[in-house]
Amino acid sequence: MAVAAPATLTPRKKPRQARSAATLDAIFEAALQVLLADGMRALTTTRVADRAGVSVGTMYQYFPHKQSLIYALNERYLEVLAGKVEATCRAQTGRPVADMLAALIETYWRAKTERADVTRALYRSVVEMDNEALVEAFARRVDAATTAMLGSAPDATFGDVRMVNLALVTVIFGTIRNAFERNLSQAAIDALQVELLAMCRAYVELARG
Amino acid sequence: MAVAAPATLTPRKKPRQARSAATLDAIFEAALQVLLADGMRALTTTRVADRAGVSVGTMYQYFPHKQSLIYALNERYLEVLAGKVEATCRAQTGRPVADMLAALIETYWRAKTERADVTRALYRSVVEMDNEALVEAFARRVDAATTAMLGSAPDATFGDVRMVNLALVTVIFGTIRNAFERNLSQAAIDALQVELLAMCRAYVELARG
DNA sequence: GTAATATGTGAAGCATCCTTCAGTTTGAGA
DNA sequence: TCTCAAACTGAAGGATGCTTCACATATTAC
Numbered sequence: 257m258a259v260a261a262p263a264t265l266t267p268r269k270k271p272r273q274a275r276s277a278a279t280l281d282a283i284f285e286a287a288l289q290v291l292l293a294d295g296m297r298a299l300t301t302t303r304v305a306d307r308a309g310v311s312v313g314t315m316y317q318y319f320p321h322k323q324s325l326i327y328a329l330n331e332r333y334l335e336v337l338a339g340k341v342e343a344t345c346r347a348q349t350g351r352p353v354a355d356m357l358a359a360l361i362e363t364y365w366r367a368k369t370e371r372a373d374v375t376r377a378l379y380r381s382v383v384e385m386d387n388e389a390l391v392e393a394f395a396r397r398v399d400a401a402t403t404a405m406l407g408s409a410p411d412a413t414f415g416d417v418r419m420v421n422l423a424l425v426t427v428i429f430g431t432i433r434n435a436f437e438r439n440l441s442q443a444a445i446d447a448l449q450v451e452l453l454a455m456c457r458a459y460v461e462l463a464r465g
Numbered sequence: 466m467a468v469a470a471p472a473t474l475t476p477r478k479k480p481r482q483a484r485s486a487a488t489l490d491a492i493f494e495a496a497l498q499v500l501l502a503d504g505m506r507a508l509t510t511t512r513v514a515d516r517a518g519v520s521v522g523t524m525y526q527y528f529p530h531k532q533s534l535i536y537a538l539n540e541r542y543l544e545v546l547a548g549k550v551e552a553t554c555r556a557q558t559g560r561p562v563a564d565m566l567a568a569l570i571e572t573y574w575r576a577k578t579e580r581a582d583v584t585r586a587l588y589r590s591v592v593e594m595d596n597e598a599l600v601e602a603f604a605r606r607v608d609a610a611t612t613a614m615l616g617s618a619p620d621a622t623f624g625d626v627r628m629v630n631l632a633l634v635t636v637i638f639g640t641i642r643n644a645f646e647r648n649l650s651q652a653a654i655d656a657l658q659v660e661l662l663a664m665c666r667a668y669v670e671l672a673r674g
Numbered sequence: 675g676t677a678a679t680a681t682g683t684g685a686a687g688c689a690t691c692c693t694t695c696a697g698t699t700t701g702a703g704a
Numbered sequence: 705t706c707t708c709a710a711a712c713t714g715a716a717g718g719a720t721g722c723t724t725c726a727c728a729t730a731t732t733a734c
Contacts, residue, residue: 273700273701273702273710273711275700275701275710275711275712276710276711276712279711279712295595296593300690300691300692301691301692301693302691302692310712310713311712311713311714312692312693312694312713312714313693313694313695313711313712313713313714314711314712314713316692316693316694317710317711317712320693321692321693322691322692322693379592380592380593383588383589383592383593384505384589384592384593386504391646392647392648395647419656419660420660422649422653422656422657422660423657423660423661423664426640426643426644426647426657427636427639427640427643427661427664429643430636430639430640430641430642430643430644431635431636431639431640432639433639433642433643434635434636434638434639434642435635435639437600438600438601438604438635439597439601444631447628447631448631448632448635451628451629451631451632451668452632452636454668454671454672455632455636455664455665455667455668456664458664458667458668458670458671459660459663459664459667459668461667462663462667463663478680482680482681482730482731482732484680484681484682484730484731485680485681485682488681488682509720509721509722510721510722510723511721511722514684519682519683520682520683520684521683521684521722521723521724522682522683522684522723522724522725523681523682523683525722525723525724526680526681526682529723530722530723531721531722531723
């Protein structure tokens with residue numbers, strides 16, 4: 257992420273020995289597991305530390321407070337997600353718009369599906385803490401990648417690429433999140449993906465010069 | 466809402482005198498204000514009671530615990546929202562699909578815009594507490610209304626109305642929520658609404674028999 | 675006017691949980 | 705091997721906040 261994390265949310269120190277790097281990983285993993293198993297409510301410092309097999313004190317050597325742990329957790333997740341989207345955009349540069357759309361939707365959809373539970377759990381933690389800046393930065397990064405991709409399409413030139421891009425990105429991401437928050441059957445979800453793609457393609461058909 | 470609220474979330478008693486009805490209103494209003502001003506974090510029983518001008522004990526006469534208060538708050542909000550959507554659907558019965566879509570989007574969009582702050586604050590409270598059942602019921606209620614509306618269109622018959630409806634509803638609601646969670650300029654938001662409508666219309670054009 | 679019921683009060687109990695720190699263990703370099 | 709810094713420990717401090725209950729006040733019914 258390109259955001260300079262607020263000073264208060266910055267980790268206390270970086271690991272210097274292999275041992276402590278492992279500890280840090282264990283803490284992250286434990287936090288995620290607790291979040292998954294028992295939700296945000298149960299995400300207490302003691303519980304995370306216990307599951308990570310370390311003491312609370314250790315956690316406080318890396319994070320000045322609980323919130324910074326959660327912040328870091330989200331940072332990690334969004335980093336990976338943004339990376340995936342960017343990779344897709346790079347791979348689709350110069351290809352037909354219809355392909356771009358399919359690839360973008362597929363990437364995002366799969367990222368959510370693969371670990372729908374993690375997605376949901378983390379999303380809750382984002383809401384609870386004030387991590388809007390993180391999400392904002394993620395959005396900007398993705399916007400840049402998709403706008404560039406769309407601009408490179410050989411079979412379409414848009415009057416206002418930025419507008420078309422905003423519309424597509426908002427619709428796609430919003431729809432996918434909405435789809436996963438309702439407890440739909442797998443069949444319904446799959447069908448929805450197809451419809452979403454159809455809708456985006458129809459829209460682009462209209463919008464291209 | 467059609468959900469039978471879980472026993473643990475049911476209010477303790479119903480007001481019998483005008484006095485206590487006013488108290489209840491004050492409590493709801495206070496909870497909303499606290500939520501708006503300082504977020505979920507600050508929503509403590511004492512703070513809500515203070516702002517409502519009653520004592521904590523009074524709150525506990527109506528709600529068995531904090532969570533049930535928040536549950537009731539969301540119930541109220543979703544009730545109003547669902548009512549608006551249903552009204553729109555009724556009004557649009559038998560009209561051209563294009564009009565239906567415009568009306569549905571307009572209704573939902575306006576409901577969110579009117580009090581975007583309330584919407585956001587409440588949404589957070591929904592996520593934090595486990596009020597998924599409430600949201601689920603809301604979704605079903607809206608689904609029923611919109612499906613009926615779509616089925617009544619004179620200028621379109623759909624192979625699978627339920628599928629088309631699911632797609633439209635998911636896209637529209639998802640997009641709108643996503644739009645309001647990013648801090649977009651008013652201009653961008655307005656433009657997005659237009660694009661969303663265009664997209665939905667293009668989709669329906671494809672989907673109708 | 676009086677009894678019965680509804681409504682309201684708020685200090686105190688109880689539980690939870692974040693955070694610190696003085697002290698111990700482990701690892702790296704000389 | 706020895707020394708120093710890094711890493712780790714976990715009991716205890718301190719703060720917050722939910723919930724209760726014995727009591728006070730207001731309203732209604734008779």
